[in-house]
Amino acid sequence: MNAAASENKISELLSEQNYSEAFNLIVEQYKERLYWHIRKIVLIHEDADDVMQNTFIKVWRYLENFKQDSKIYTWLFRIATNESITFINNKKKKEEDSFQNYENFLSSKLESDEYFEGDTAQLILQKAILTLPEKQRIVFNMKYFDETKYQEMSEILGTSAGALKSSYHYAVKKIEEYIKQY
Amino acid sequence: MNNLNNINKENNFKIPENYFDTFSQELETRISEENLKKRFGNKKPFTVPNNYFKIFSVKYKKNERKIIKLIIPWLSAAAGIIIIFALWQFLLTEVNKNKHTETNDTLISTHLNLIADNQIQINENNIEYLEPEINAYIDETDASQLYEYTNNESSDDILNTDNETVYEYFIDYADDNDYTELLAEL
Numbered sequence: 001m002n003a004a005a006s007e008n009k010i011s012e013l014l015s016e017q018n019y020s021e022a023f024n025l026i027v028e029q030y031k032e033r034l035y036w037h038i039r040k041i042v043l044i045h046e047d048a049d050d051v052m053q054n055t056f057i058k059v060w061r062y063l064e065n066f067k068q069d070s071k072i073y074t075w076l077f078r079i080a081t082n083e084s085i086t087f088i089n090n091k092k093k094k095e096e097d098s099f100q101n102y103e104n105f106l107s108s109k110l111e112s113d114e115y116f117e118g119d120t121a122q123l124i125l126q127k128a129i130l131t132l133p134e135k136q137r138i139v140f141n142m143k144y145f146d147e148t149k150y151q152e153m154s155e156i157l158g159t160s161a162g163a164l165k166s167s168y169h170y171a172v173k174k175i176e177e178y179i180k181q182y
Numbered sequence: 183m184n185n186l187n188n189i190n191k192e193n194n195f196k197i198p199e200n201y202f203d204t205f206s207q208e209l210e211t212r213i214s215e216e217n218l219k220k221r222f223g224n225k226k227p228f229t230v231p232n233n234y235f236k237i238f239s240v241k242y243k244k245n246e247r248k249i250i251k252l253i254i255p256w257l258s259a260a261a262g263i264i265i266i267f268a269l270w271q272f273l274l275t276e277v278n279k280n281k282h283t284e285t286n287d288t289l290i291s292t293h294l295n296l297i298a299d300n301q302i303q304i305n306e307n308n309i310e311y312l313e314p315e316i317n318a319y320i321d322e323t324d325a326s327q328l329y330e331y332t333n334n335e336s337s338d339d340i341l342n343t344d345n346e347t348v349y350e351y352f353i354d355y356a357d358d359n360d361y362t363e364l365l366a367e368l
Binding site for chain 1: 207215217221222228
């Protein structure tokens with residue numbers, strides 16, 4: 001089933017109040033896309049898995065209240081983004097409590113992560129991305145790796161397309177500057 | 183030819199606001215982005231465990247819905263009981279308050295009747311009890327009239343003072359005087 005057809009099917013099931021089936025279809029259709037969106041923010045597989053669970057539990061919990069004012073895809077990505085940010089902030093707080101910088105912790109974890117298959121160059125890029133502020137990081141990942149349209153990003157992140165373009169511009173410039181040292 | 187000459191030669195095309203301002207920034211972004219992609223590519227460098235997506239399932243989703251469904255009626259019932267209990271307590275307090283007032287009124291009037299019939303003497307124990315009636319009487323009566331029922335001492339003080347002081351004056355007076363006459367007026 002393609003994306004548009006599954007969106008329609010999910011809408012239909014929701015209108016019929018068949019939440020169980022709608023939910024199963026949502027998980028089936030969006031788990032991979034949501035996973036990669038989350039993974040690029042939290043970087044570590046185990047963390048991405050946790051955030052995925054939290055995201056879908058939220059979806060399940062609020063599915064009955066979903067008014068279908070926005071696309072299901074936009075709604076799901078918004079929840080996933082918020083869950084990822086909440087997760088990172090909680091982790092940051094824990095790391096800061098133990099006097100460790102979360103970004104440094106993540107970049108050293110990446111080096112030994114069995115689910116990171118990048119070479120040294122890829123590691124440098126990821127470390128450069130980690131130097132960006134959270135929102136800029138999300139914008140960069142969505143644009144650079146997934147080539148998401150600004151309009152779509154705007155709906156998910158609740159920021160204007162113009163502001164997102166600016167954000168991406170600064171992100172690219174900062175990364176370019178960071179990698180000069182290598 | 184004449185028709186063509188009549189056409190307004192001004193530029194009729196429009197562009198988005200600030201187009202030229204943002205154009206150079208976007209171009210710069212594209213060039214930097216291309217450079218990054220040339221060096222690093224834009225393939226995700228992450229993998230997942232084997233069959234991760236195949237075996238992925240949301241944990242506890244069914245239990246959660248069941249728990250919520252089970253809990254909601256109980257929570258509603260508990261909330262209902264609390265509201266009913268609070269209402270009952272409120273009503274009980276109000277009824278007791280009224281009862282208390284009614285009892286007081288009955289006792290006061292009984293006391294007043296007994297005093298008026300000279301069956302009991304006013305003393306420092308029941309003068310306190312009759313305080314609301316005395317105060318009400320003081321409110322309605324001219325202080326100089328009250329003064330007539332007590333004695334002729336300190337008349338200037340009692341004429342220019344507040345109710346509380348007047349009441350205190352009567353209490354002191356109760357210690358060594360017969361109130362029958364005064365209270366018969368209440």
